[in-house]
Amino acid sequence: MIPVEEAMARLMEMAEAAPIVERxxxxxxxxxxxxxxxxxxxxxxxxxxxxxxxxxxxLRLADxxxxxxxxSQRIFAGQAPEPLVPGTCARIFTGAPVPxxxxxxxxxxxxxxxxxxxxxxxxxxxxxxxxxxxGQETTVGEQVLAAxxxxxxxxxxxxxxxxxxELVVVRRVRVAVLSTGDxxxxxxxxxxPGQIYNSNRVLLCSWLQRLGCDVIDAGILPDDLxxxxxxxxxxxxxxxxxxxxxxxxxxxxxLGHALREEGELSLWKLAIKPGKPLTFGHFRGVxxxxxxxxxxxxxxxxxxxxxxxxxxxxxxxxxxPLQFPVPAGFNWPKPGNRREYLRGRFENGRAAFYSNQSxxxxxxxxxxxxxxxxxxxxxxxEGDWLNxxxxxxxxx
Ligand code: AMP
Ligand code: MG
Numbered sequence: 001m002i003p004v005e006e007a008m009a010r011l012m013e014m015a016e017a018a019p020i021v022e023r024x025x026x027x028x029x030x031x032x033x034x035x036x037x038x039x040x041x042x043x044x045x046x047x048x049x050x051x052x053x054x055x056x057x058x059l060r061l062a063d064x065x066x067x068x069x070x071x072s073q074r075i076f077a078g079q080a081p082e083p084l085v086p087g088t089c090a091r092i093f094t095g096a097p098v099p100x101x102x103x104x105x106x107x108x109x110x111x112x113x114x115x116x117x118x119x120x121x122x123x124x125x126x127x128x129x130x131x132x133x134x135g136q137e138t139t140v141g142e143q144v145l146a147a148x149x150x151x152x153x154x155x156x157x158x159x160x161x162x163x164x165x166e167l168v169v170v171r172r173v174r175v176a177v178l179s180t181g182d183x184x185x186x187x188x189x190x191x192x193p194g195q196i197y198n199s200n201r202v203l204l205c206s207w208l209q210r211l212g213c214d215v216i217d218a219g220i221l222p223d224d225l226x227x228x229x230x231x232x233x234x235x236x237x238x239x240x241x242x243x244x245x246x247x248x249x250x251x252x253x254x255l256g257h258a259l260r261e262e263g264e265l266s267l268w269k270l271a272i273k274p275g276k277p278l279t280f281g282h283f284r285g286v287x288x289x290x291x292x293x294x295x296x297x298x299x300x301x302x303x304x305x306x307x308x309x310x311x312x313x314x315x316x317x318x319x320x321p322l323q324f325p326v327p328a329g330f331n332w333p334k335p336g337n338r339r340e341y342l343r344g345r346f347e348n349g350r351a352a353f354y355s356n357q358s359x360x361x362x363x364x365x366x367x368x369x370x371x372x373x374x375x376x377x378x379x380x381x382e383g384d385w386l387n388x389x390x391x392x393x394x395x396x
Contacts, residue, residue, distance in 0.1 A: 015312035022171040033212035034169035040145040046137040058102035059089040068118035105130035178243035245293025274359035294359035321393035325385040332380035343368035
């Protein structure tokens with residue numbers, strides 16, 4: 001069996017050997033979830049000038065001997081101020097440029113306006129207080145985001161703050177989703193004998209969409225070699241064929257057959273639970289990942305292996321989801337020979353897992369907040385620290 005780390009390393013290698021190189025320009029409003037093809041360099045200082053962090057008064061500290069000051073101008077955000085008249089202060093509002101000659105802003109709460117209009121400051125003052133310096137966010141020429149960054153709301157906000165209206169991003173990855181199995185029918189149809197509803201199709205299609213992929217829904221593939229061959233052959237325009245089911249080494253291993261015939265195949269037995277069998281190969285040059293068919297296995301292997309593969313194809317450097325140690329709320333007395341990813345959540349500050357961890361049970365994951373990692377060959381006692389991977393980290 002291949003340890004999870006090794007499978008991951010091999011998948012990353014294969015992803016790096018087939019990077020998506022085409023780029024496109026997209027407006028900021030449509031760039032959500034896309035991956036930057038080039039680094040983002042600031043063409044300006046941000047903020048472009050020192051500005052006030054408070055509503056208050058700007059003054060030059062050396063001019064102030066403790067006596068009240070005359071207000072010589074009012075500066076609102078969006079205005080360009082005059083240089084400060086020596087020996088006076090300026091009324092200033094948050095975000096307004098600090099006038100040349102001023103080096104201190106006092107908040108209005110610590111200022112008293114006298115009957116003659118002059119302003120008295122009631123607290124001690126210091127140079128630079130309440131001034132956001134020019135370039136505190138970034139300066140001209142600085143790299144703000146690296147190529148390979150996925151653009152979420154925060155990164156988009158950052159790009160907007162630099163004045164960018166569009167971004168150069170990597171073309172979307174085109175992924176065809178194939179569900180295999182004679183037993184599958186689509187939701188909405190009556191269930192015949194021996195049939196089950198196809199749940200992996202919508203699970204993967206919607207997930208891939210969240211990841212910014214171009215999804216080609218290739219429907220259900222019956223357990224039949226000719227049809228498998230034909231279906232794979234018709235998907236020659238995609239970057240990845242992602243199938244589920246038919247990868248256990250049973251008689252219905254048609255995906256494996258087709259790949260052996262017309263490409264190459266690595267059939268991996270992974271030390272992962274749920275999700276032992278995983279197929280990786282090429283069909284006439286198109287990469288194929290065959291995930292196991294059991295819904296919880298599909299979920300775990302997609303989250304931990306296929307997702308990082310797809311991100312790396314787009315040049316994303318950081319593909320490993322955030323994970324952190326949590327105290328176990330259970331005992332695990334029997335060491336396993338595969339790494340288990342229990343669908344679990346927090347109960348009273350400790351990680352608890354769903355009562356039924358069968359790979360056929362998707363409700364475990366709907367109940368869960370994340371995957372609790374129990375390493376192969378280890379036992380767990382309550383209070384031991386285990387790795388926790390929040391599902392929210394991998395779903396987008
Ligand atoms: P297989 O790898 O084809 O033997 O499938 C393993 C298990 O997962 C079987 O119980 C299948 O019925 C089930 N399964 C396979 N594909 C799907 C699917 N698309 N939706 C729901 N269950 C599936
Ligand atoms: Mg099957």
